[in-house]
Amino acid sequence: MRNAQLKMRMILVGTILFALYFGAALVLASMFPGIGLVPILLLALVVLPVAQYKIGKWLTLRGAEPLPEDRQYQHIHQMTESLSEDMGLEKPKLMIKDMGVPNAFATGRKGAGVVCVSPQLVQLLDRDELEGVIAHELAHLNNRDTVMMVLGQSVGLIVSYAVFFLLRDDNNFFVAYAASIAAQMLTLIFVMAISRYREYVADADAKRYTGNGEPLARALEKISRGAEQGEAKMNDSASALCILSVDRSALKRIFATHPPTEKRLQRLRE
Template identity: 70%
Template sequence: MRNTQLKLRMAIVGVILFALYFGAALVFDAMFPGIGLLPILALSIIVLPAAQYKLGKWMALRGTEEMPNEGQYRQVHEMTESLSRDMGLDKPKLVVQDMGVPNAFATGRKGAGVVCVSNELIQLLERDELEGVIAHELAHLNNRDTITMILGQSVGMVVSYATFFLVRESGEGAGNFIVAYAASIVAQMLTMIFVMAISRYREYVADDDARQYIGSGDPLARALEKISKGSEGRESNVDDSVSALCILNTDRSTLQQLFSTHPPTEKRIEKLRS
């Protein structure tokens, strides 16, 4: 993405997250000296994210069905194959789901990804608008965004556990346990603020990549407008964790606004048309 300001913001957030993660690893190393720093790093960088990846992918794909290559779905297969070829990607597996709202998401890793499109979305959008949405989801796979977010969430968990043990060791009794537990929650919430900043940045990047591959940002901008309006007054059937993967998070609760995984739709549309 050519936006220097966004790149700088991403770099700053990345450095802060790494510092938090490394500090948490040092806490564990000091508290459990028999384990060693390297095993602790390996556990939090490899084992924990791998487990989260497997579980998260399974949860995201519950209730989906493999998309047939016929009827109204044929065009989705055709545009996915064409865009994947342009991006240098293996064509991901396509699945479909009744989400209650028009939406789409991608999960998995580059080379073994899955794109889910809701039936509501296929019925709502024109062909070029649907192509913009598919390009956006393929960009997430191409940029390994699922892995990036899982790593960020793992940092939050590691920082939370480290905070709990650090505060717990400072005193005794049930009161200290409650304080340690509360501190761990606060620490994770503060860390997730930075993780959500990365998530919002990745949405801008995927939008920009989609614009480049389809030749214009207007079809995706129109799609976002239709998805936003088409979701009003309708209840989504997907879990909150899956909503974070969707092209548009339709959860408009106060908590979601504080810890938003997506930039404001209006700003995304403005950037796509600028």
């Protein structure tokens, strides 16, 4: 990871998320005293995070297929291999998935990552624009921020469950439910602190490795316009990882996982 500020943010947010997760484990342990604290902590702090990561990755890639290495997609494999070599990465697995709109995302960890593109994206973008998108997704793997995103969303669910069961009884079900939603949103705020900034960093890395930010800027503009003409077929996990969020609902704008596209374009073209 080259960006020290992103690294520090990830360490800080990771520490906060771990503390929340640990607190949730203690709450659950107090509710099942017969099992014992140590087994529950081991389950909550070791088994569940690994399971959540695996399930989160599976859900994100559900419906995706390996990108063929035939003539139609050969250039994507070639540019990915070249960029991966420049970044000091192992070439990730390339996959293709119908997302309903032009988009792309990366998931997994460095050394075992996956870059997934939609057929709409491949058809829409010129070669240099597609290279900018691939470089952006490889930067996420190089910065190891994809793992934080997948686990961060899962921690929010666990914390919300713990708050709900802690407060639930026959008289205050709705209070417990509201508190659980508030706890999940609080957790997501910490995740968003990473999510928005990591997009700026990946844009900057893509600009550096491709030598020009203009192709990626044009790609973002085309993706934004293309999203208005189609209907997205992505779950929340995949949408948060995509190069451009296409959800325009009022709530999603408030809790946006991506910075404003206009600001990204401005930085790329500076």
